[in-house]
Amino acid sequence: MQIVLPLLAALVYAVSAALYLGVVLGERRAWSRPALITLGVGLAVHLAALGGWAWSDGVASLATIQRGLSLVAWVVGGGFVVAHAAYKLRSLGSFVLPLVVLLQALSVIAEPGFAVDRELQGPLLVIHIISALIGSGLFFLAALAAVAYLLQERALKRKRFGGLFERLPSVDVLDRLGYRLIAIGFPIYTGAIGLGSLWAWEHEGGATLELQYLFAVVSWLIYAALLQSRVTTGWRGRRAATLTLAGLVGTAAVLSTYALRAWGVDLG
Amino acid sequence: MHGMEYALFGVNHRTAPLAVRERLALNGPRLEAVLQRLRGQEAVEEAVILSTCNRVELYITAADRQAAWQATADALREICELGPGAEVDFERHLYKLWGVDAIGHLFRVASSLDSMVLGEPQILGQLKTAYAAAAEVGAVGPRLNRAMHRAFSAAKRVRTETQIGEGGISVAYVAAQLAERIFGSLKGRQVLLVGAGEMAELAARHLKDAGTTELTIANRSLERAQALADALQGVAHPLEELPHLLEVADIVITSTGSPRALLRRRHLQTIMRARKQRPIFLIDIAVPRDIEPGCGELDNVYLYDVDDLQQVVADNVAERRREAERAQRIVTEEVERFVQWIGEADVVPTVVALRERFHAVRAQEVERALRKLQHLDEHDRRVVEALANALTNKLLHPPSVALKRYAQEGAPPEALELVRDLFDLHLPQPSAEAPAEAPAAEGAPAPPAPRLRL
Structure with a gap:
């Protein structure tokens, strides 16, 4: 049972992804509504799956890498639905859904190796990991908006418009969307890093300069600079999009270090 | 009496000059008069008359070709008051199509494949109005009824399955579309006209239709600026305030007769800093240009001159032609199904x-x-x-x-x-x-x- 709902969610997401790709690549505009509805169904199934895990194995089980990936997938998909309602971004689904499918599929594939560490029993670490995952999910979404921004901006600057240009949201909408996602994700991510440091202090007598800590701090600094400069000097547009992508490299590096450790790769 | 068939008599923008089309134009009372007249004719079973500025077409069903044409020509001659001799002239511009050819033409017209501006959306509405008018006087029977509805659904298919109606094909419209690509909704966006030329006015009107609310006009002659401001419900400013105005505007249309550029890259750089890099859309339709081309290289600045806009228009026209081929295949398919x-x-x-x-x-x-x-x-x-x-x-x-x-x-x-x-x-x-x-x-x-x- 533990794998049925997550697998079902992955399949429903795949259908939604196919519909969204049909909207953009196959010029089937009428498909965007079924795609969104399918995504909604997928999110509901997925939420039930997450709830089931929390019920049977405890909330801490969501902080394992296997189920953490699934949590990120849900945040990305759910965040997209909220953003869609606010900005009418039907075509961005073709960017977002493949990522959701990938994350969820990875989670399903990894599920057999699932085990809750004894370390995860304390609430501090669980909250640290879950908030880090939620923050990362929002940063993923911001990065997708940044990619769409860069494509749209390039088309407008080069004055050459292909089919994709017709369907992407405007540069201003994408720019604001990316900024808002980071503005929401940042405090969550900050809290996660703070709690992580606190846990490390308690258990290892001080913040260790482990690889993931380094990556986390670097990405945090990038996002902080991004938010700060937008308010003061107005760093927006292409620079902001590039910084968003750089920040994501850091965030993804943190996740990857954890994932590789969980699968037994020695990173020193 | 077997052998009832569809027929079409008409003139359009390709076959007849305006001077001929306007004489044949059938609007209001004249339209009704011709319909009533045809209804009373033995030779004509049903009739729908489509009269727009680009075409006058009579779709009928009849059993005898010669008699049907005679009756129609008589009605036109009388009601459009075409004196003797004139009929020879109008017959020269007229096309007569029968059966499948008439149906094919009707479907093409409904799908906007026969329009002067390929893919323009008005024609379908005009055809529906024409059909309703004919139905009202009882000139439509089962055959035309069926043909018209199938033409409407063919047109609907063309519109949803092809992109024939997309991509603006006038400079002013393209400018408004680009503005939407940059800003999304144009509601509340500020438009600044620099120079008060006719093209700038047209573009401003398109932007207003697209939802922009604030309009400012800066011109060397404040008097002319004021006149345009009154017409467009904007605010007039002297040209000297330009740097300040550029700090708040979202969309700027320049069209002055100035022999040298009004806006240079380094000025704009300063302005962009003051704007905190909020994006700005610069449309330079002046020749010689008002804005230094280098301005377009700055981040968050989107600069389009006349050539750029005309290039987009040309691309869109080419795209519509490509889409027209797909649309024609749909129309052919629908005609075959109907036949x-x-x-x-x-x-x-x-x-x-x-x-x-x-x-x-x-x-x-x-x-x-x-x-x-x-x-x-x-x-x-x-x-x-x-x-x-x-x-x-x-x-x-x-x-x-x-x-x-x-x-x-x-x-x-x-x-x-x-x-x-x-x-x-x-x-x-x-x-x-x-x-x-x-x-x-x-x-x-x-x-x-x-x-x-x-």
Whole structure:
């Protein structure tokens, strides 16, 4: 049972992804509504799956890498639905859904190796990991908006418009969307890093300069600079999009270090 | 009276100059007069008249081509007051299409494939209005009813399955579309006109239609700026305030007659800093240009000059032409479906009558024979009946197949008449019956009700 709902969610997401790709690549505009509805169904199934895990194995089980990936997938998909309602971004689904499918599929594939560490029993670490995952999910979404921004901006600057240009949201909408996602994700991510440091202090007598800590701090600094400069000097547009992508490299590096450790790769 | 067919008499922007089209234009009372007049004519069964600035077309159904044309031409001549001699001239510009060709033309017109501006959306509405007007005076019967509704659904298919109506094809419209690509919704966006030329005014009007609310006009002559501001409900400023105005505007249209650039890259750099890099859309339609080309290299600045906009227009026109080919395939398909449907509607009653006739003869003859063969037992009697039945069906098979093929190819009326004549078939009301069954259901491609088992 533990794998049925997550697998079902992955399949429903795949259908939604196919519909969204049909909207953009196959010029089937009428498909965007079924795609969104399918995504909604997928999110509901997925939420039930997450709830089931929390019920049977405890909330801490969501902080394992296997189920953490699934949590990120849900945040990305759910965040997209909220953003869609606010900005009418039907075509961005073709960017977002493949990522959701990938994350969820990875989670399903990894599920057999699932085990809750004894370390995860304390609430501090669980909250640290879950908030880090939620923050990362929002940063993923911001990065997708940044990619769409860069494509749209390039088309407008080069004055050459292909089919994709017709369907992407405007540069201003994408720019604001990316900024808002980071503005929401940042405090969550900050809290996660703070709690992580606190846990490390308690258990290892001080913040260790482990690889993931380094990556986390670097990405945090990038996002902080991004938010700060937008308010003061107005760093927006292409620079902001590039910084968003750089920040994501850091965030993804943190996740990857954890994932590789969980699968037994020695990173020193 | 078999052989009722569709016909079209018309002039359009390609065949007739405006001077001819305006004389034939049928609006308001004249439209109704012609419709009423045609309704009273024996030679014309049904009529719908489409009259727009680019075309005047009369779609009718009639049995006799010559008589139908004569009646229509007489009505036009009288009501449009075309004096003697003038008719020769208008016939020179006129096209007459019959049957499938008339239907094909109707579907193309509805789908905007025959429009001067390919893919323009107004024509379908105009055709619907024309149809409603004709229906109101009772000039539309089942045949035109059916054809019109199928034309509407063909047009709808073209619009949803191709991009023929997308991509602006005027400079002003393209500018408004680009603005939406940059800002999304244009609601609340500020437009600044620098210079008060005609093109700038047109672009500003398009932007206003697209939703921009604030309009500022800066001009060397404050008087002219004020005049335009009054016309467009904007605010006029002297040109000296330009740097300040650029700090707040979102969309800027420049069209001054200045011999050198008004806005240089380094000025704009300062302005962008003051704007905190909020994006700005600069449209330079002045020749010589008002804005230094280097400005477009700055981040968050989108600069389009006349050539850029015209290039986008050219790309869009080319794209519409490509889409028109796809649209034409859809139209051809829809016309084929319609023709097949009409063909079946004509053929089906004939086949049914043929079968009924053969089987009536069979039943009669079998009964007579059995009366003389009283000594046969039940089994033998059944053998005789089966023999007669098999014989009849075998004989019916080839003509039924041939008639079905006619239906698919669009039945030649003469062939049907020959069959009826050979077998002495009397159809109560041939051909016009079937289309009457479901006149109002738009887009419902219902095949004729009595399906044949062949």
